[in-house]
Amino acid sequence: MEQLAESADHPSYQPLLAKRTSRRWLVSAALITAIVALPVISVLFLAFFPDENIWPHLMATTLPRYLITTGKLMVGVAALTLLFGLSSAWVITMCQFPGRRFFELAMLLPFAVPAYVIAYVYTSLLDYAGPVQQTLRGVFGWSSAQDYWFPEIRSLGGATLMLGLVLYPYVYLLARAAFLEQSPSLFSVSRSLGHSAVSTFVRVVLPIARPAIAVGLSLVLMETLNDFGTVDFFAVQTLTAGLFDTWMNLGNLGGAAQIAATMLTFVVILVTLERYSRRRQKQYAARDNRQPIQRFVLSGKQQALCLLVCLLPFVLGFLLPALTLANYAIEYFDESWNSTFFRNTLNSLFLSGAAALTTLLIGVTLAYSRRLHNTRGMQLLMRLSSLGYAMPGAVLAVGVIIPLAGFDNWLDDLMRGAFGVSTGLLLSGSTFALVFAYTVRFLAVSAGSVESALQKITPSMDMASRSLGHTPGKTLVRVHLPMLRGTLLTAALVVFVDSMKELPATLILRPFNFETLATYVYQFASDEHLAHSALPALVIVLAGILPIILMSRSISSSRTLA
Amino acid sequence: MRLKLAATAALALSVLPVAASADGEVNIYSYRQAYLLEPVLEAFTEETGIKTNVVFAKNGLAERLQREGRNSPADVVMTVDISRIDELVDRDLTAAVDNDVLTQNIPANLRHPEGKWFGITVRGRMLYTSIDRLEEGDLTTYEELADPKWKGRICTRSGKHPYNVALISSMIAHHGEAEAEQWLTGLKNNLARKPQGGDRDQIKAISEGVCDIAIGNSYYYGKMLADDNQRAAAEKVRIVFPNAEDRGTHINISGVALTKSAPNKENGIKLLEYLSQEHAQVIYAEVNTEYPVNPEVEPSGVVASWGELHADTLPLHEIAAHAAQAVRMVDRVDFDN
Structure with missing residues (x-):
């Protein structure tokens, strides 16, 4: 994920190459972008043809509340993720306490838990019939909900907590990378000038790390804005809820597309702000990584505090949900451990694998084309190809159906006219539609990673290779790709995990009799049978852990290698 | 070269065979969880030998059906309420079915006058x-x-x-x-x-x-x-x-409709007929504790014990x-x- 933060201080190197040979790269990049942008364009197109103008009604009734709730949710999740992410990143980087090395990695684990799963788990734990309230009633002798007050998990506060718990790793990851990159001498200077550790943190460390934190936060906010599963389950009325309402209840797909377009605008503004804030990173870019970080040696009490800072988000965001799922999974093991489970696991692995491979290939092509042609046009193509990340999955699914089914039917007409043969639906309604949807949705992740990693490779490498007679393609394969191996692996794995977790688009697009782990979990959990699908839910979580370990390794080693 | 190979492999891998519309199958878009349909569909397959294929989703099936157009593989749509199925009729996606078995089994107020949808349970x-x-x-x-x-x-x-x-x-x-x-x-x-x-x-x-x-x-x-x-x-x-x-x-209904584009029209109608007949109606009544639409079939014992439904x-x-x-x-x- 950290690679999404393309470093802003890339050298403005000359367009690297010759006009002729690299033209093919430009053309293929443009072609790919055109295809990948189709679903987003389809949705925007729908927005021009609403069945009726939805805005007067929305403005007069629910829109203010949707906006306020969305705002509250975003502010709350931002605050929580900053609190969890920054505090843990800071103590892990700067303090010496028992378990520090373990938490370096463990803080990332909640990232493997899909938001809808954590929401189901906490509801089953915390609602009236759950173990927590049951115990309380037993201890205090209460007999009904009227006898005591207990916080309602299905609420704005609950949704904020759930999203905060699974999304803070974005902030942690990027903040920690930024803290590690900072020169320890800056810190020493500040201390020697009389600032306390806290004051140094606020006045020196945070401002320098700000661009990285902004990237993490913008990812958090995008995920929050697009979340449907949690807010729907908790009856929190955000813009996404309004979108679905307009679509499903008022039957106004065009109106819904308009809301989606509005949300897209939000995201574009967010991303622009984030980029803008990073423009000033250059002046801070002087690095000095030779000195090792001197970690604080702390008193017992202080160490306990550090431990608590790390333990709280880890336990709430990962350990407790994972144990609860494991507990259910064991209880219902005989029922869940069957051929359906294996088939669904295979489906998930296959789809996510295909999506990871596809996004990687496309990501490399786009990022490398940008390296060859560092023009505004190429930059625009990159941004355009990433827009899928900013759209709610279900809306994107409709955007996927439109061009695919359109193409299928066009081809079918053609073939019928020419040869009297019907080709039927080739692409839509097949697993291709799913892989395509995942690719469109998660391309931003892999293209961004590859792009930023490429920028760290000095252009003189390219020049050397080219002057030795290699084509751009050969240079990529023989020079860049080997150097990028780690990045490529991480990018592919992150897409893999994200695809495993993806739910709304999968539901709408999948073929007959075809379930993934995520859709299978949803079928049961949405019908209040979470326990029956705990095993597949646990597998989704476990599959997410591997890439996390790899990511974490690559960050830690960045310090030692530098 | 290796890149191209990988690209071809990715593309080839991503197109798994779609459920074919061969003889002996019927394809269903369902707004209700697939595992809840299982008892009835299994009984249907057992009796007729026709295999059933299901996609379940709560949103977006109407869009999918509409965009797939005349090539859509779906034969039958099953919904859990009247408004979803009415939406399909509005978009002209369901076929008019004129069928004696259905008109006999289902009272007139629980089906579309031209047979564009049928209530299965109440x-x-x-x-x-x-x-x-x-x-x-x-x-x-x-x-x-x-x-x-x-x-x-x-x-x-x-x-x-x-x-x-x-x-x-x-x-x-x-x-x-x-x-x-x-x-x-x-x-x-x-x-x-x-x-x-x-x-x-x-x-x-x-x-x-x-x-x-x-x-x-x-x-x-x-x-x-x-x-x-x-x-x-x-x-x-x-x-x-x-x-x-x-x-x-x-009252509300759970309903079914035959799609206009149904590739397995006969099988689709067979499924509709089957759902309105005694066997399926009894399953719905007993397993789902719903009210059968077929006046010949009694509600389950538990449901009957609540009193009579005056709808x-x-x-x-x-x-x-x-x-x-x-x-x-x-x-x-x-x-x-």
Whole structure:
């Protein structure tokens, strides 16, 4: 994920190459972008043809509340993720306490838990019939909900907590990378000038790390804005809820597309702000990584505090949900451990694998084309190809159906006219539609990673290779790709995990009799049978852990290698 | 070279075979969870030898069907309420089926006049009252839900849920928009908590002491009674058939329709016929505790023990016609907040 933060201080190197040979790269990049942008364009197109103008009604009734709730949710999740992410990143980087090395990695684990799963788990734990309230009633002798007050998990506060718990790793990851990159001498200077550790943190460390934190936060906010599963389950009325309402209840797909377009605008503004804030990173870019970080040696009490800072988000965001799922999974093991489970696991692995491979290939092509042609046009193509990340999955699914089914039917007409043969639906309604949807949705992740990693490779490498007679393609394969191996692996794995977790688009697009782990979990959990699908839910979580370990390794080693 | 190879492999891998429309199959788009359909569909396959293929989703199936056009593989669409199926008719996606078996098995008010959809089961939108805190007969109509004496004592799910939208639509149909809005405002003022959860959660809320009155579909109550973990909660409430003395209880249907583009038309019709016949109707009645549409089939013993359903005869498409009005009304009275 950290690679999404393309470093802003890339050298403005000359367009690297010759006009002729690299033209093919430009053309293929443009072609790919055109295809990948189709679903987003389809949705925007729908927005021009609403069945009726939805805005007067929305403005007069629910829109203010949707906006306020969305705002509250975003502010709350931002605050929580900053609190969890920054505090843990800071103590892990700067303090010496028992378990520090373990938490370096463990803080990332909640990232493997899909938001809808954590929401189901906490509801089953915390609602009236759950173990927590049951115990309380037993201890205090209460007999009904009227006898005591207990916080309602299905609420704005609950949704904020759930999203905060699974999304803070974005902030942690990027903040920690930024803290590690900072020169320890800056810190020493500040201390020697009389600032306390806290004051140094606020006045020196945070401002320098700000661009990285902004990237993490913008990812958090995008995920929050697009979340449907949690807010729907908790009856929190955000813009996404309004979108679905307009679509499903008022039957106004065009109106819904308009809301989606509005949300897209939000995201574009967010991303622009984030980029803008990073423009000033250059002046801070002087690095000095030779000195090792001197970690604080702390008193017992202080160490306990550090431990608590790390333990709280880890336990709430990962350990407790994972144990609860494991507990259910064991209880219902005989029922869940069957051929359906294996088939669904295979489906998930296959789809996510295909999506990871596809996004990687496309990501490399786009990022490398940008390296060859560092023009505004190429930059625009990159941004355009990433827009899928900013759209709610279900809306994107409709955007996927439109061009695919359109193409299928066009081809079918053609073939019928020419040869009297019907080709039927080739692409839509097949697993291709799913892989395509995942690719469109998660391309931003892999293209961004590859792009930023490429920028760290000095252009003189390219020049050397080219002057030795290699084509751009050969240079990529023989020079860049080997150097990028780690990045490529991480990018592919992150897409893999994200695809495993993806739910709304999968539901709408999948073929007959075809379930993934995520859709299978949803079928049961949405019908209040979470326990029956705990095993597949646990597998989704476990599959997410591997890439996390790899990511974490690559960050830690960045310090030692530098 | 290696790149190209990998690209080809990725593309080839991503196109798994789609369920073919060979003989002996029928393809279903379902708004209801696939595992809930299993008992009936398995019985159908056993009797006819026709294999069933299902896609379940709660959103987007209508868009998918429409965009797939004449090449859509779907033969039959199954929905859990009238408005979703009415939407398909509006978009001209369902075929008119003129079939004697179906017209014989299903009463005229529970199917489309031209056979563009058929009701398969009926469910009543019931009221549930606390056995401990309310007397029998304290509450007998939907209208009384707006009575200020129930302030802070009623639980329901979101007003936007299709089941509640249909109930509000029926109030609009019977009383006109202005009066219905007054009623909805009154009901909102009586809510014990912000609308949330599903119908079962409302019955549970009564047993937990959160509220004394709940609104919910009949089969949820039946299913809770049949579930070891939920029976205790269900036994704390009594079921009330609202408006039994006047126009009748508001009902909704789970419905099926044959798509216009159905590639396996015959098999699709066979499935529709089968669903309306005794065997399937009994499964629906016994396993799902729903009311059979086929007058020849009795409700299950448990369901019958609640009393007789006197259903509102308002045509269902009229309810669907008021749905958009109802949704806007829910927004205007800020029901879900």
